Amino acid sequence: MSTLVSSNPATGAAVGSVQAASPADIGHAVARARAAQPAWAALTLEARATMVRAAAEDLKSAASRIGELATLEMGKPIAEGRGEASHCANSLAEDVDEIVDALRTEILEDKRTRTELHHDAFGVCVAITPWNFPVLMPHQSVLPALVAGNTVILKPSEETPLCADLWAHTLAKHLPADVLQVVHGAGDAGRALVLADVDLIVFTGSRATGIRIMQDAAAGLKRVILELGGKDPLVVLGDADLDAAAAFAVRNSFRNAGQVCVSTERIYVHRDVQDAFVDRVLERTKALVQGDGSTAGVQVGPMVNARQKEKVVSQIESARRAGARVLAGGNDAPGNFVQPTVLVGLDHSMAIMREETFGPVACIMPFGSDEEAVRLANDSPYGLGAAVFGEAAHAEGVARQLTAGMIGINQGCGGAQGTPWVGARHSGYGFHSGKAGHRQFAQVRAVSRPR
Ligand code: ADP
Numbered sequence: 001m002s003t004l005v006s007s008n009p010a011t012g013a014a015v016g017s018v019q020a021a022s023p024a025d026i027g028h029a030v031a032r033a034r035a036a037q038p039a040w041a042a043l044t045l046e047a048r049a050t051m052v053r054a055a056a057e058d059l060k061s062a063a064s065r066i067g068e069l070a071t072l073e074m075g076k077p078i079a080e081g082r083g084e085a086s087h088c089a090n091s092l093a094e095d096v097d098e099i100v101d102a103l104r105t106e107i108l109e110d111k112r113t114r115t116e117l118h119h120d121a122f123g124v125c126v127a128i129t130p131w132n133f134p135v136l137m138p139h140q141s142v143l144p145a146l147v148a149g150n151t152v153i154l155k156p157s158e159e160t161p162l163c164a165d166l167w168a169h170t171l172a173k174h175l176p177a178d179v180l181q182v183v184h185g186a187g188d189a190g191r192a193l194v195l196a197d198v199d200l201i202v203f204t205g206s207r208a209t210g211i212r213i214m215q216d217a218a219a220g221l222k223r224v225i226l227e228l229g230g231k232d233p234l235v236v237l238g239d240a241d242l243d244a245a246a247a248f249a250v251r252n253s254f255r256n257a258g259q260v261c262v263s264t265e266r267i268y269v270h271r272d273v274q275d276a277f278v279d280r281v282l283e284r285t286k287a288l289v290q291g292d293g294s295t296a297g298v299q300v301g302p303m304v305n306a307r308q309k310e311k312v313v314s315q316i317e318s319a320r321r322a323g324a325r326v327l328a329g330g331n332d333a334p335g336n337f338v339q340p341t342v343l344v345g346l347d348h349s350m351a352i353m354r355e356e357t358f359g360p361v362a363c364i365m366p367f368g369s370d371e372e373a374v375r376l377a378n379d380s381p382y383g384l385g386a387a388v389f390g391e392a393a394h395a396e397g398v399a400r401q402l403t404a405g406m407i408g409i410n411q412g413c414g415g416a417q418g419t420p421w422v423g424a425r426h427s428g429y430g431f432h433s434g435k436a437g438h439r440q441f442a443q444v445r446a447v448s449r450p451r
Contacts, residue, residue: 002022003019004020004186005017008075009074009075009336015072015073020186020189021183023192026193029153030193032178033151039176040179041150043149045100051175051176052096052143052146055170055171056089059089059092059171060089063082063086064082064086067135069166071293073161073162073163074131074134077298077299077300081293088136094417098434100147102144103148109451115448116448118445118446119439119442121443122199122442123150125200127142127155127202127203128201129154129155130205131156131304132304135163138168139167140433141225142168146180147438147441149442153181153182154182154183155185155193156182158187159304159305165182194222200223200441201217201222202225203226203227206229207229207382210226223430225430225440227427229426230263230382232382232386233268233377234268234389235268235388235402237370237389237391237394238270240390242276242277243280248411248412250288252412253265254360257301257302257360258358258359265356265363266363266377267363267365268365277364278364281362285329286328290339300340300360303336303338306336312338312361315361316341319346319352319363324343325344326341328340328341342361347365370398377402383403384406384424384427385407385408386407386408388407392409404427405423405424406422419433421433421437
């Protein structure tokens with residue numbers, strides 16, 4: 001066993017440590033998950049759901065500490081860390097109800113045949129989660145897997161082991177032994193789990209790692225659910241409410257320091273309103289308070305680590321060398337911080353307009369017609385979220401032409417309760433949440449007989 005130290009990206013101080021799993025530990029965890037699975041799956045759907053729901057009160061009590069750990073480990077503002085943990089705890093019962101609804105046996109009948117559609121467990125599920133929403137991502141991946149009757153091994157990001165560990169152990173106390181286990185480690189531990197005797201891999205993270213997981217899973221035809229990155233466009237039409245559009249642009253470019261898979265990464269604005277829009281974005285950007293997320297009032301924390309900062313700064317610098325102009329931020333802030341940055345003078349030859357940035361950067365480019373806006377917005381291998389601001393019918397007409405899994409019209413891309421979290425093109429393979437998402441955690445078995 002080796003020790004995995006979790007450190008605070010705002011200060012560099014150690015937050016705590018966990019034991020990283022050795023290859024032998026991983027083998028044992030998988031064997032225990034395999035052994036526990038038949039009895040877990042033999043319970044009724046309702047019995048499993050009742051056990052998971054029973055953890056809600058303990059998760060509510062632990063939410064403040066889980067949220068503080070999230071902030072200490074990855075830097076997000078404390079209100080957001082606590083908000084994420086309490087949102088998960090408060091919505092657990094409703095989310096479990098929705099999962100039960102999705103996985104209930106369905107009956108199909110025609111003149112001759114009666115068919116039952118059962119939703120069975122796959123077996124052992126590995127959930128590999130990232131650091132940017134270190135509680136929400138385990139919540140969304142682990143709950144449907146468990147309720148479907150899979151046993152689960154959670155491998156949280158090596159950047160946020162402590163908050164995920166506390167979340168998972170608070171839940172696991174309410175479940176039979178070995179139904180939910182946590183394995184700590186970096187990419188090598190994740191890879192060992194994918195290659196082990198497991199049946200379903202649920203992953204949220206980068207496109208590059210998603211491709212590696214799919215390759216590793218292919219030999220065993222293991223099921224994968226991959227939620228990958230994005231390069232989300234925001235289109236601001238000439239008839240948009242510019243205050244609302246600028247407020248959204250700033251919020252969604254800088255939330256969680258831009259470390260959100262549905263961050264606004266590209267902004268296309270009609271050239272007639274570009275100056276007025278940019279002024280509004282700059283005013284709001286300059287008012288943002290950056291600092292240690294543990295300090296009350298801070299709105300933008302640091303990058304999760306030095307590697308992430310280096311990636312963001314190198315994209316900004318490379319765009320600047322190619323002719324982009326920096327209207328706010330852009331300079332090299334100390335430690336792991338990157339100032340909220342606004343760039344103009346961009347084109348699609350620049351890496352910052354093509355590759356996922358995952359940092360606090362608003363990239364603004366003008367367009368002259370709806371056709372051009374649609375072409376620019378769709379000019380990406382990704383297709384996670386998108387947003388269009390404009391007069392309702394006009395915005396809807398443009399939105400309909402965008403290739404993305406989740407599109408917001410005069411709002412962000414998050415949908416009503418029950419909306420799946422889904423990416424098009426390279427932003428995902430399989431998806432989760434909502435009834436259609438929950439069903440992907442189960443194997444359909446159709447049983448038919450004459451009527
Ligand atoms: P990042 O580098 O930004 O953390 P990744 O997509 O690499 O993004 O990581 C997301 C999760 O995937 C983390 O839990 C990480 O440890 C895990 N991971 C990284 N590489 C692999 C791999 N080859 N196989 C399985 N899991 C991996």
